[in-house]
Amino acid sequence: MIKLTDVTKKYGTKRALEDVNLTLSKGKLIGLVGENGSGKSTTLKLIAGLNHPTCGDITVNGEKVTRKIASSVSYLSELDEYYRFFTVKDAIEFQASQFVDFDIEKAYEIMKFMKLEPQQKLKHLSKGNRSRVKIVLTLGRNAPVVLMDEPFSGLDPMVRNSIVKGLISFVDLDKQLVLITTHEIREVENILDEIVAIRDGYIIAHHNVDDIRKENKQSIVDWMTEIYA
Template identity: 40%
Template sequence: MNTRIEIANLQKRYGRKVVIQDMDLILESGKVYGLLGPNGQGKTTLIKCIAGLLTPEKGQILINGEMRETRHKGMISMLADKDLFYKWMTVQDTINFYDTFFEDFDRADSEELIRFMELVPQEKVEKLSKGMKARLKLVLVLSRKAKIYLLDEPLSGIDPVSREKIVETILDRIREDAIMVISSHMVHAIESLLDEVILLSNGKIIAKEEAEVIRSEKGISIDDYYLEVFRHA
């Protein structure tokens, strides 16, 4: 069963400031989208709107033709760029939480990933380094067999070793019936993962292209394409 996200006329404000303006976007099954742009241009806001953590003022988000609502959260797995966990939680507690509240969580998979990421189940989350916290968040998000994966800055501030493990894990879990959206300003690290790139500036989509088309038509990497676009934006 393939997945489809249709965003139409989306507008999101914070008070009086308009963060996303009249956005139209279609996301198709089996593709990995790179959501690129400088900070504060609407990447996180867009992701949170899809995830249902923010409510747009105007426009609509359709998932498989239906208006986005609470039950869709069961098919959306989001990695947030912030500290999610309660102080008392251990790594094991976070796994138990996901296992309890998400039907599509694969416990066996998570245990394997925990080992691969070299995380210790009994360790308190607040004691983990930034890199280990990032690894943990990724384990939880990717151990779910979700239909929509929203990864908001999965590599931000992460050491190169953690980065490589994270990229490898993401790669391994790309599926035909799922949509992946990865927002990052570390373009180089995720280049080979991306099918399409969406460039966001001031809450507007200023470019949406297939990665390989950019490479063949312009002969430059996505990283350089990003620089080119934003130099003139």
């Protein structure tokens, strides 16, 4: 479903990704982990068509990634990027006008689940609730690929928990693939199928998480501590 072949990305002379080969298959919830500056966000942006590889190929569903891939990729940015004067309802309607796969009914369902009100203005929302709005807008789309860049960063445990629950409840793993970057591995380790570890632009591991627990008799956090040592 997502395939990166010999992908290298440089920003000027700085290397962000080096010779990355990665195949991610449909129906999986995959965590992309690594330290700050290791290339996680770059990887997501390249798959989303928001940035171009210096060399190598990226395909989503067999289609070469260009800016147009946005029609099959739902991307959650780590930034707050919506108009602050929008209400929650405005944001949902705006998103619906931009993407044909946006399911308004589902979006309102997620909105209720996240305990948001349609008439609330984004600029009056707390950081946690703005993050919840981003989840509504991202998961409201029935896109085959969902990319989430640091959806938990800077949020309190209650909000993180509601996002995790939202993911389990509203992602359709029969049809979707979810790739999520995070530092908060403890938050997501129970809901991941696979984990991809990246360091200094290199993919250093890609495994099924339960296989790690079974074969190494180790928690994911311990395993990570070991491979990053």
